[in-house]
Amino acid sequence: MRGGWEWLGLLARAARTPRGVAGITLAGVVILLAIVGPFVAPHQPTVSVTATFAPPSSAYPLGADDLGRDVLSRVLAGGWLLLAVAAGSTALGVGAGVLVGIAAAYFGGVTDGVLMRLVDVLLAFPQLVFALLLVSVLGPHVWLILVAVGISHAPQVARVVRAAALDVCERDFVRAVELLGAPARRVMVGEVLPNVLSVVMVELGLRFTYSILIIAGLSFLGFGIQPPAANWGLMINENRIGLVANPWAVVAPVLLIAVLTIGLNTFTDAIARTSLGVERPAEQLAVVAGVSGEAASLGEVVR
C-alpha cells in the first residue's frame, strides 16, 4: 500500500533538490537547537546571574538581558515550547482547513455556500487580531494559544484546499468511484485527498512559519507564553530597551526566528516545485506545453 504513504515520497524527493537541502539545513539547525537547547544551557534561564544588559563576555557569550539573566541560556531554552505550540496549532489549523475545503468542494451547492461564508466571516479578522481576541478574553493559556492560532489558520487553508479540490472533484475518476456506489466519505479520503496532498504539504510548511510568527508576536505583545519562562518572542520585547547596551539579547532570537522561517519557506517551495512534476504526468505536461506553445506561436503569426 504505497499510495497512503506517498506524501513521504514527496518529502524525500523534495529534500533531495538543492533548494530542499538548503531549506532543511537552515530549518534543521534551528529546530535541533530548540530541542537540545534546554539540556545544554550553561545557566538557569530564569535566574539572574550578572548585571542588567551586561555585554558579551567569556562566561556569558551573548551577554545578559534586562534582568541580568544569561541570554545564551534563554535562547537555548526558549525555543522548544514555541516550536511545539506552533506545530500543534499548524496541525490543528491545516487539518480543519483540509476537512472544510474538501467537503465544500465535493458537496458543492448549499454546503459549499454555508461553509465558505463561514470561512469568509473568519477571514474578515486579521489572524493576529483573531488570536489576540481569544487570548485576551480567556487568558493566556498555552492550550488556548494553540487553539486560537490553529483556528485562525483554518479559513485560509480551507480556501486554498477547496480551490485545488474543486478541480479534482470534476475529474472522471471521482465519477468512476461514485458509480460503484462508494460513500462520500470514502470518495473524499480515497480519491480527492491524495490528489490535493501536495497543496496540503505546502500549506503545512507555510502555516508553520506563520504560526511561529504569530506566537512570537503574541509573546511580544505580552499575551503569549508568560514570563519568566524563556521565549524568543518575549525576549525581543523584554530586551528592546537595551538594544544599545547588549544588542545580542534581541538579535539572537530575531536571527533564529528569521533563519527558521527562511529555511521552512525554502523547503516548502521545494515541495511545491517537486509536486508539480507529480501532479502532471510527463506526457500531459508536454500536451499542455504544446497547446500553449501553439497559441503563443499563433499570436506571433497573426501579428
Added chain:
Amino acid sequence: MSAADRESVVRDEGVSAVGATPDGGNAAAEPLLAVEGLQVVVRGSGADVVDEVSFTLARGEVLGLVGESGSGKTTVALALMGHTRRGLVIGAGRVLFAGVDLLALGERIRSLRGARIAYVAQDPVSALNPTLKIGTQLREIFRAHGVGQLGGVSVEERIRELLAEVRLDRVSHALEVYPHQLSGGQQQRVMLAMAFACRPELIILDEPTTGLDVTTQRHVLDTVRGLCRSYHVAAVYVSHDLAVVGELADRVGVMYAGRLVELGATGHVFRAPGHPYTRCLLRAIPSPTRAHVLVGLEGQPPRPGARPQGCFFAPRCEFALARCRERMPSAEALEGRHWARCVRAQEVLRLPPLAELPEREPIPPAAGEVPLLEVERLEARYGERVILSGISFGVLPRRCLAVVGESGAGKTTLARCIVGLHSGWRGMIAFKGVALDRDRRRRRRELIRRMQYIFQNPYTSLNPRKTVSQLVEQPLRELFSLSRRERSERVASALEEAALGGEYLSRYPDQLSGGERQRVAIARALVVEPELLICDEVTSALDVSVQAAIVELLHRLQRTRGVALLLITHNLALVRSLADDVLILRDGRVVEHGPGVLDHPQSEYAMQLLANVPTLALA
C-alpha cells in the same frame, strides 16, 4: 475521390472556385518550399525530436503530413515558420521559401508570418482572443502588415470577401460577435479567414478539423480546398487522420519517431505503401463502407533520446531483418516521386492490397430474446433545456448497439442518464426488466455491477495516485466482499483479459501510454463481470493504431464473454467495424434505429452523415 468529384464537391458547397487549376504535376518548376535536413533538438540534452526531414512543395500543392501523436509532425510544421515549442531549438537544416532560407532570417521572419506564410492551429478556442470581436481580430492582421489596399479593394471590402469565402457571411453581424458566440466550426473558419487574409503563398494547417464533428469537418475541408485552389496556395496539412489527408492532399508524407519514413503521391502511398509502418497505419483504420478486422500495432514508438540503433521502426516491424537494426536505412526510390525509408520497400510495395483484409462475421440476432437494457420515452433536461426527448430503444444480450450523432446531439447525456450520473430525466430505463432509479445511490449493487461505464478520456478516468492493481481492485472492494487472495486473482485475470501482463500491477497511470490506460479502464469494468459495457467515445483520445487494438479487444469480449456493448461515438467508421445495431441521434431525437442503418439509410440526415465521412480509397 477523383479530381472531378472534388470539383463537384467544391461547386456543390458553393465555394468560389475562381482560377481553380487542379495541379500536382509541375514538379519540375522551382519549388515554393524546400526543406533540407531539418533537425529540431531538445535544448540542453541535444536529443533530436525531428531529424533528416527533407521535402519540397510546389506552388498550389497540398502536402499531407501524417503520423501518430509524438511523431514530430507539429514540430516540423512549426519549424517551417522558424518557430519551435518551448525547450526545443532548430539544430540543423534549411527551410528555403521562394529561395530564401527562413531559418537564417532571424527576427525578420516575422514580416513573412501571416503575410506570405500563414498558420492555422488545432484549437481555435485558444488561438482566438476571447475579449476581442471577430472584426477587430481580422482588421488587426491588415494593420499588422501595414496593408491599406489589396489589389484595389479596401480592407473592409476584403474582409467581407473573406467572410464570403469561408461562408461566414450568412452569420448575422459576424464581425460584431465575440469568439464564444460562434460554434467550433465557425471559429475554425474565422481562423481560416485570418490565415487567407493577406493572400499568403503557403499555409500551414495543424490538425484544423480535430475536435469537429463530421459535418463541420466536411465544411472546413471544403473551405480549405476551395481557397487553396482559388488562390493557388500551397498547403502543408498536418493530421493524424489519414482519411482526411487522403481526400485533401496531392502528396503525403508519413512521419514516425521524428523521421519522414515515406513520401509520395497520395494515391501511391495509400494504395501501395512502401514502408511497413504506413501499412500498419492503414490496416488500423476502420472503413466506413465495410466491417473488416482491424489490426493494431503493438508497442510504442521510441521517445526522443531513447531511440534504437538502425531503423526506428525495426523493433515493431514484422519485416525487420538483421541489417535493419544496424543502421538507419536510406530513402528507397519507388515509382514516380514516391520513396520509403525501408530496405525492403520494393517487397512491401508488392504485398497484397489492404482492401483484402478479412471481413467480420456479423453476430446473428437471436429470436425472441429479452432486451438487457430498455429505454422508453426518455426525456432528459439540464435545467430548463430539453436535451433528449422521446428516446426508446433496447440493447439485446451479446449485441453491440452504437449511438451516433454529432456533438450536441445528446449522446453523452443519454449515457449519463443510464449509468446514473445525470438525474434530470423522465421516462423509463430498465435493466433486465428492473426499472432503474434516477438517483444512483438508491440503485441496487447487483444492478450497478452488471452495467459498467467506461469513460471517454483515460487520462482523467484513472486516479493518478493509485497503482493499476489498486485501480482494478477498487470495484471489487466496493461491490463484493472477497478475501485478499480472491481479489488479486480476479484482478490478474481481468488484466489478462484486457491484454495487460502482471508487470503492470504496480505501475501508476502516468507510467502508461494512452492505450494502456484505456485497457486498465476496461479491466476495471471487466473485473466485476458485467453484462453490459457502456463505452463513451472510448477511442477518441487515442491514436488509430491504439484505437484498432481497443476495438478488437471490445469485439473479442463481445464474442468470448458475451458482453453486450452500448457504444457512444461520433466516428461512423468505428460503428461500421463494431456495431450490430445503430441508433442515430439528432438534436435529442432518434432519427433512425436498426441493424441496417449504415447499409440502407432511410432518412436524409443519415445519408448526409454517411456522405460526410472522409473515406480512404485503398483499392
